[in-house]
Amino acid sequence: MGLQVNNLKAGYAGKTVVSDLTFTVASGQIVALVGLNGAGKSTTLKQVIGQGRLLGGSISLDGRDLATQPFEYKQLLAYIPEQPILYEELTLAEHLHLMLSSHGQDDATHWRRVEELLAIFRLDNKEHWLPIHFSKGMKQKVLLVAAFAVDSQLLVIDEPFLGLDVLAQKQLIDLMKEKAANGTAVLLTTHLLDQAKKYVDNFLLLEEGGLTFAGTADDLVKEKNGGNDQLDDLFS
Template identity: 55%
Template sequence: MGLSIKKLYGGYAGQDVLKDVSITVPDGQIVALIGLNGAGKSTTFKHVIGERPIRSGKVVFNEVDLVENPTAFKEQLAYIPEQPILYDELTLAEHIHLMLASHGLDDQEHWHQAMALLVTFRLDNKLHWLPKHFSKGMQQKVMLVAAFSLKAPLMVIDEPFLGLDVLAQKALVQLMEERTKAGGAILLTTHLLSSAAAFVDQFVWLDQGEVREQASPAELAAEHQISLVEMDELFS
């Protein structure tokens, strides 16, 4: 099953940014949206998470239609935005408790899972810190811990590597691979094509609001006669 986006049209202020976009994200796979700025990646995300209304088309995950049953659709989803969204007055521990409580998961078992993630991202000694004391990278790690604690079957992640140090990047890739091995589906955006080619199953190339190609990194590289380590040159 997984995520199915079919013939999606949508955008802003009555203007279609997305034109007949069809994308599949099978269970057990990581799919990355790629393209230049303005290609429609963030707009696609806003429609998938239900932030923007769909003009026409379908967004379905595990047979649950976003338009027909938005609550049930969103219950399956964990979203990590490009810019971290934190509450100034809440400590790190309070953020995690709030996130778990909002999903009915604020129990000892799930707190232990969250703590393990905090250890992974070296935040376990900062439980009483406020967001104003966190760097951009640390704020991003808080968002990652919150999202991965939910163990949602669908994860939507916008530019996850921005601001992360090398160790955190490696930890994130490992977490995503573990999630997909357990059957989860991940849709992300990234500009780091050469790095992403090592772990994503498929790239979806968006160009001016349309899907130009959906293929594995190896297939895309072969078609454009470049190596995987040269994937960053795809748009040049």
């Protein structure tokens, strides 16, 4: 099934930022929400993860409605924010146990997956480190490990490549593809459009709080970029 957003209206401080927004992210699909700063991407993501005030419309995930079944909805969700935030008093391992526990998945099977991911991101000898010893990129990798270790029906990632080295970016793309292949719906925001067209199934273009395009990279090139296949030129 996946994520279904219907006629979403949302904003803050009495201001409407997005309106009449409808889209789906099917299970097994990678979808990129793109647009200029201020277009409404962050507001939309906050609604999808259940942190914003819904002014209208509905959001559901595999049939669980966010408004009426918030616990069931959020149990199916994993989220990686743009800015990594960790608890200063918890070690790396304690962070990961906390994430798994919050989804009811803190068992030997999931911890083996954690150890695999720690090795991929070169954190396997740092399980007892506190966040004070981590660089921004390392903090971001901690959140990646936490999110990809969880069995989720929806993975939401806000600007996933910020702070990551080239190798980690490639590993992240491979992990997103793996998640999608296993049936997870993946929704992300990114400004790296030429990179995204290599692994994203569909693009959603937000402009001034409204959805002006939904489709493949090829269709985005034809309809919005004048046939120029350099998508990084889309907003120039």
